[in-house]
Amino acid sequence: MTGYADDLALAHLLADAADAVSTARFRALDLRVEAKPDLTPVSDADTAVEREIRALLAEHRPADGLLGEEYGEAPASGPGGRRWVVDPIDGTKNFIRGVPVWATLIALLEGDHPVAGLVSAPALGRRWWAARGGGAYAGPDAAGGTPIRVSGVTELADASFCYSSLDGWIATGRLDGMLGIMRDSWRSRAYGDFYGYMLLAEGALDVMVEPELSLWDIAALVPIVTEAGGTFTDLAGAPAPAGDMGTENSAVASNGPLHADILARLGRPAEH
Incomplete structure (x- = not known):
């Protein structure tokens, strides 16, 4: 330890x-x-x-x-x-x-x-x-924990993609990118809140994204995902989270190999 x-x-x-x-x-x-x-x-x-x-x-x-x-x-x-x-x-x-x-x-x-x-x-x-x-x-308690590791999936067509509700993606102008990922991935589901990140850390899914989070929503998740071998950034590709209490965070968490593709698809809002 x-x-x-x-x-x-x-x-x-x-x-x-x-x-x-x-x-x-x-x-x-x-x-x-x-x-x-x-x-x-x-x-x-x-x-x-x-x-x-x-x-x-x-x-x-x-x-x-x-x-x-x-x-x-x-x-x-x-x-x-x-x-x-x-x-x-x-x-x-x-x-x-x-x-x-x-x-x-x-x-x-x-x-x-x-x-x-x-x-x-x-x-x-x-x-x-x-x-x-x-x-x-992960486990039922400290005494029952076993090591966890992210998946080795390398192609979006083989990936299980997890996301938050679509409202925030509409508000940030990134809905088109989201829908494209959902169409191109093997499976897409919204498991919600912390759970998608933990399933990612266990290798049960491959990408989890959210457009708007507070520091308390994200801080505990980052060490778990990264120590399991994953990558965790904001939508701009910068390390997450921002440390200021009042700063809105975004999250792109992945198993690593898929990260650049997800950022490219979500990184820029659509122009209207």
């Missing part, structure tokens, strides 16, 4: 606590759901999970910074620019409808660079985790 072994162990501890809170509220008849200012939904499970993680980080890593989707940013008080980035429930719309594809995302950044990430999907009975230089793993 790498020099981030203690951090990954803490991430598993945070995930254990998060899972206990979220699974208790999943499909609860008294689940409370409100609309945030951006009109996206937030449940009482989202806020409860983030509060639990914040309390544990205050106990175990009081000098580290923390950015959470629901309660914002607490700057680091120690050296090194370390901060945790947390999405308490990625896939809230699935969560509130009783769809089991949702997860808690936990990342550790040094400066703007994600160096460790963990994704815990308790309703699926599965976790994925990685740290810089240590490979990527």
Whole structure:
């Protein structure tokens, strides 16, 4: 294991606590759901999970910074620019409808660079985790993890392509490129949120793309995909994510051999 072994162990501890809170509220008849200012939904499970993680980080890593989707940013008080980035429930719309594809995302950044990430999907009975230089793993828990690796597919005609909903691609002027990829790939499906990236890291699909994400949506995913041998950039081909809380990110994640073709097809908006 790498020099981030203690951090990954803490991430598993945070995930254990998060899972206990979220699974208790999943499909609860008294689940409370409100609309945030951006009109996206937030449940009482989202806020409860983030509060639990914040309390544990205050106990175990009081000098580290923390950015959470629901309660914002607490700057680091120690050296090194370390901060945790947390999405308490990625896939809230699935969560509130009783769809089991949702997860808690936990990342550790040094400066703007994600160096460790963990994704815990308790309703699926599965976790994925990685740290810089240590490979990527998946399993039911830390003790049951096995190495994962991206696929070796080299041609789009043989590839399984995953994407977010089409609305964002329409808004960015890249719908034509998206439809072209969907026509030319072997299979296309929208599995949603974190899940496409994790299936990519496991080699079950070959490309995952999204046009608009926040830092907490993406930070934990990057180490897992890249340590599994994949490539992760934004639509311009720059390393993702951008580290600023207010910066909108885009994501092109692939097994590597397909990356240049996908970027060429999606990199420029259509001219009208």
